[in-house]
Amino acid sequence: MRALFYTGTQQSEIRETPDPVAVDGEAHVDVSYCGICGSDMHAWHGHDPRRVPPMILGHEAVGIARAGQYAGKRVAINPLMTCGSCRHCLSGDDHLCAERDLIGMFKAGAYAEQVVVAERNLYPLADEISDEDAALAEPLAVCVHAVEIARKTLRRPVSESRCVVLGGGAIGVLTAMVLADQGAKDLWIAEPNALRREVLEKACAVKAYDPAQGGPAEKSADLVIDCVGAPVTRKAASGLVMPGGTIVHVGLQEAGEGLDTRYFTLQEITFAGTYCYTRYDFAAALQLLTRGLVGNREWIEVRPLEQGAQSFVDIHEGNAPPKIILKMG
Incomplete structure (x- = not known):
């Protein structure tokens, strides 16, 4: 099969590779689409020691199951693999499982014509949802x-609440969509890339702004969701959140400084880290997509697998929309 391999820091290429082999409990999926995630970019930049080249990245995937209970059906892939038997898995917090793993991390991912994943991680798709939208289920x-x-x-x-999202990539725009779906009206996205700002306000009811040129007033936000996770955005979140407000930290770009913990203590700021999702969140995301959460798609670009290597370069250079989805066939 053909696959896009991450071959070294800021390097990737299409290669022919043997078809993956399934073991008991796993299913083959013929991949239709797979989105490029920020964590894939993090690996491509050489910043993730867990993803060792050469390897196939990619985990935001949809395709057609080859065998098992969903044989011949379109399925979305929940790429988060867990043990299924620890206290976290049994309580519904499977994303906190100590044995959690993700396809495209240690196990071959979905920038390929085929991928193998546990059958329990497959979600059949309703007729109302397109493959392209279903590829957004994981980030959503x-x-x-x-x-x-x-x-x-x-x-x-x-x-x-005044809600401010830091970062106008796919996670940022989808977070804004979820907030808008829950009734947020005073909604902002900070995004320094002019190309992305052009499409963000068309994607949902949000005010997109360049953080270097202004934006919401200091200490005016009830909620700040940091979808970048860098020292500069943590500092921005500390400056934006009002007394008694909440910061939710989603991004994983860089660890380190940025938080004003004295202010947090004196003004009872809630700071919450969040990682991945539960299986219930994944199912909820598919329901939102099925009922049309994603309307305007100008922020999404679908490219053939052959353009995968160039797509990583384009994202790196800031010459890409918030989301690129690769089409395998």
Whole structure:
């Protein structure tokens, strides 16, 4: 089969490779589409020691199951693999499983014509949802989970809160969509890339702004969701959040400084980390997509697998929309 291999720091190429082999409990999926995630970019930049080249990245995938209970059906892939038997898995917090793994991390991912994944991680698709939209289920599940954590900690409903999203990539725009779906009206996205800002306001009811040129007033946000996770965005979140407000940290770009913990303590700021999603969040994301959460698609570009290597370069150089999805066939 053909696959896009991450071959070294800022390097990738199409290669022919043997078809993957399934073991008991696993299913072959003929991949139709797979989105490029920020974590894939992080690996491509050589910043993720867990993803060792040469390897096939990619985990935001949809395709057709070859065998098993979903044979011949379109399925979305939940790429998060867990043990299924620990206290976290049994309580519904499977994303906290100590044995969690992700396809495209240690196990071959989905920038390929085929991928193998546990059959329990397959979700059949309703007729109303397109393959392209279904490829957004995984990143959308991240956003559903983050917004649910925010909702539980906010002192007022989302509909009455000023909400600021830091980062206008796919996670940022999908987070804004989930917030808007829950009634947010005073909704902002900080995005320094002019190309992305052009399409963000068309994607959903949000005010897109360049953080270097202004934006919401200091200490004015009930909720700040950091979809970047860098020192500069953590500092921005500390400056934007009002007394009694909430910061939800989604991005994983860089560890380190940026948080004003003295202010957090004196003004009772809630700071919550969030990672991945539960299986319930993934199912909820598919339901949102099925009922048409993603309307305007100008922020999404579908490219053939052959353009995968160049797509990583384009994202790196800031010459890409918020989301690129690779088509395998």
